[in-house]
Amino acid sequence: MIALKTSQxxxxxxxxCALSAQALQIAGEAVKPGVSTWEIDKIAHDYIVKHGGxxxxxxxxxxxxxxxxxxxxxxxxxxxxxxxxxxEGDIVSIDLGARLHGYNGDNAATFACGAVSPEAQRLxxxxxxxxxxxxxxxxxxxxxxxxxxAVQQHAEAAGFSVVRQFVGHGxxxxxxxxxxxxxxxxxxxxxxxxxxxxLAIEPMINMGTPNVRTLSDGWxxxxxxxxxSAHFEHTIAITAGGPVILTRP
Ligand code: MF3
Ligand code: CO
Numbered sequence: 001m002i003a004l005k006t007s008q009x010x011x012x013x014x015x016x017c018a019l020s021a022q023a024l025q026i027a028g029e030a031v032k033p034g035v036s037t038w039e040i041d042k043i044a045h046d047y048i049v050k051h052g053g054x055x056x057x058x059x060x061x062x063x064x065x066x067x068x069x070x071x072x073x074x075x076x077x078x079x080x081x082x083x084x085x086x087x088e089g090d091i092v093s094i095d096l097g098a099r100l101h102g103y104n105g106d107n108a109a110t111f112a113c114g115a116v117s118p119e120a121q122r123l124x125x126x127x128x129x130x131x132x133x134x135x136x137x138x139x140x141x142x143x144x145x146x147x148x149x150a151v152q153q154h155a156e157a158a159g160f161s162v163v164r165q166f167v168g169h170g171x172x173x174x175x176x177x178x179x180x181x182x183x184x185x186x187x188x189x190x191x192x193x194x195x196x197x198x199l200a201i202e203p204m205i206n207m208g209t210p211n212v213r214t215l216s217d218g219w220x221x222x223x224x225x226x227x228x229s230a231h232f233e234h235t236i237a238i239t240a241g242g243p244v245i246l247t248r249p
Contacts, residue, residue, distance in 0.1 A: 002170060002178050004196030010237055010246075012101040013172065013198055017235045017246035019053045019098040020105030025249050027067060027096065031111040033088045037069040041080035044096050053098035056106075056175050063219065067096040068108075070220070075163060075204050075212050075229040077219040088114035091124060093231040095202075097175065104175045106200040107247035108233035119207065120228055123160060127205040127230035130154040134183070134201045135236055138243040142193045148185030151203045155183075161210035163229070166221065168202040171235050195240050202233030 005013060027044040045066035048055050055066035063077075070078035070093040071086070078084075078093070086092060095108035110124045130151045137150035152162050168181030179191050183203045206212075208227035215222065223229050237244045 002191070002197060003172050004194060005172060005198055005237070006196070009103065009172070012103040013105070013235070013237065014246050016053070016098055016100040016103045017105035017107070018249060019048060019051055019100055020096065020107050020235070021247040021249040023047045023096055023098060024094060024107050024109060027094050028109060028111045031086060031092050031113050033086055033114050035086050036082050037071070037078070037080040037084040037086070038082040040069060040094065041065050041067045048098045053100045056097045056099040056104050060175060067094055069094050070231065072228055073223045073226040075206070075221045075223060076166060076231055077221050079217060079219055086113045089116050091116055091120050091228060091230060095231060095233060102173055104171050104173070105247055106171050106175060106233060106235050108202060108231050110230040110232060123205065123207050123228055124230045126155060126158040126160055127203055128232045130203045130205060131201060131232040131234060134203065135234060135243050135245065138193060138199065138201065138236055138238055140193055140195050140238050140240055143188055144179055144181060144190030144193065145185040146187045147201060148182045148190070149187040152184040155203065155205045161206045161208065163204035163206060163210055163212055165212055166204060168200050168233070170198065171200045172198055193238050195238055197238040198235060198246070199238070200233055200235050202231065204229060204231045
């Protein structure tokens with residue numbers, strides 16, 4: 001069931017998403033050599049709580065932290081740890097969200113830790129561009145597959161691969177709602193996009209193989225070939241006037 005949001009609900013979504021975006025921004029600013037991923041998680045946690053929100057990943061399916069922080073060949077769901085100390089040249093994917101007024105924001109970005117290699121920078125740039133291509137395709141009257149195809153085409157044209165085992169999703173009173181938003185697919189296929197839909201579009205793009213595996217901690221997802229991966233995510237609303245990015249600080 002796809003929950004269409006009223007304009008009142010969209011204003012609650014906007015507030016939750018703005019807080020999510022602010023928390024992501026300050027978490028990203030904390031990415032520096034020598035900092036642990038636990039410290040970054042704490043900064044995000046305290047920021048969300050201080051502003052009246054609830055970290056919506058914390059406790060979700062038993063997840064133990066505010067943010068997922070995935071370094072280099074880790075794709076998503078990296079668990080923050082005092083033992084993971086960032087180093088110059090790492091690429092650091094931070095995914096987090098806040099709940100406010102009963103509604104959820106969800107967003108992610110990959111940050112450079114100091115100076116990174118040109119290839120790593122290109123992977124990050126292409127992944128962020130793929131997200132924006134997907135958002136541009138999220139037009140009322142179109143279909144989910146329009147988003148999927150736009151993301152996939154951009155990533156693959158650059159020589160990268162699209163993770164298929166994890167997808168974007170609807171978001172609202174629940175962190176994960178229908179529909180699924182794959183990052184691969186065919187334009188003109190899938191369910192129709194209608195005003196009031198709120199979606200988390202979140203390409204996960206790999207330098208090598210698209211295949212991933214989950215570690216024995218039950219959460220951390222990494223690339224099978226241990227090559228780099230990047231992840232960018234926005235929560236957006238489909239409106240009659242076009243897609244609106246809600247996760248803006
Ligand atoms: N933010 C993830 C997503 O984009 C959800 C993380 S699952 C959690 O869908 F358990 F860590 F919360
Ligand atoms: Co998400």
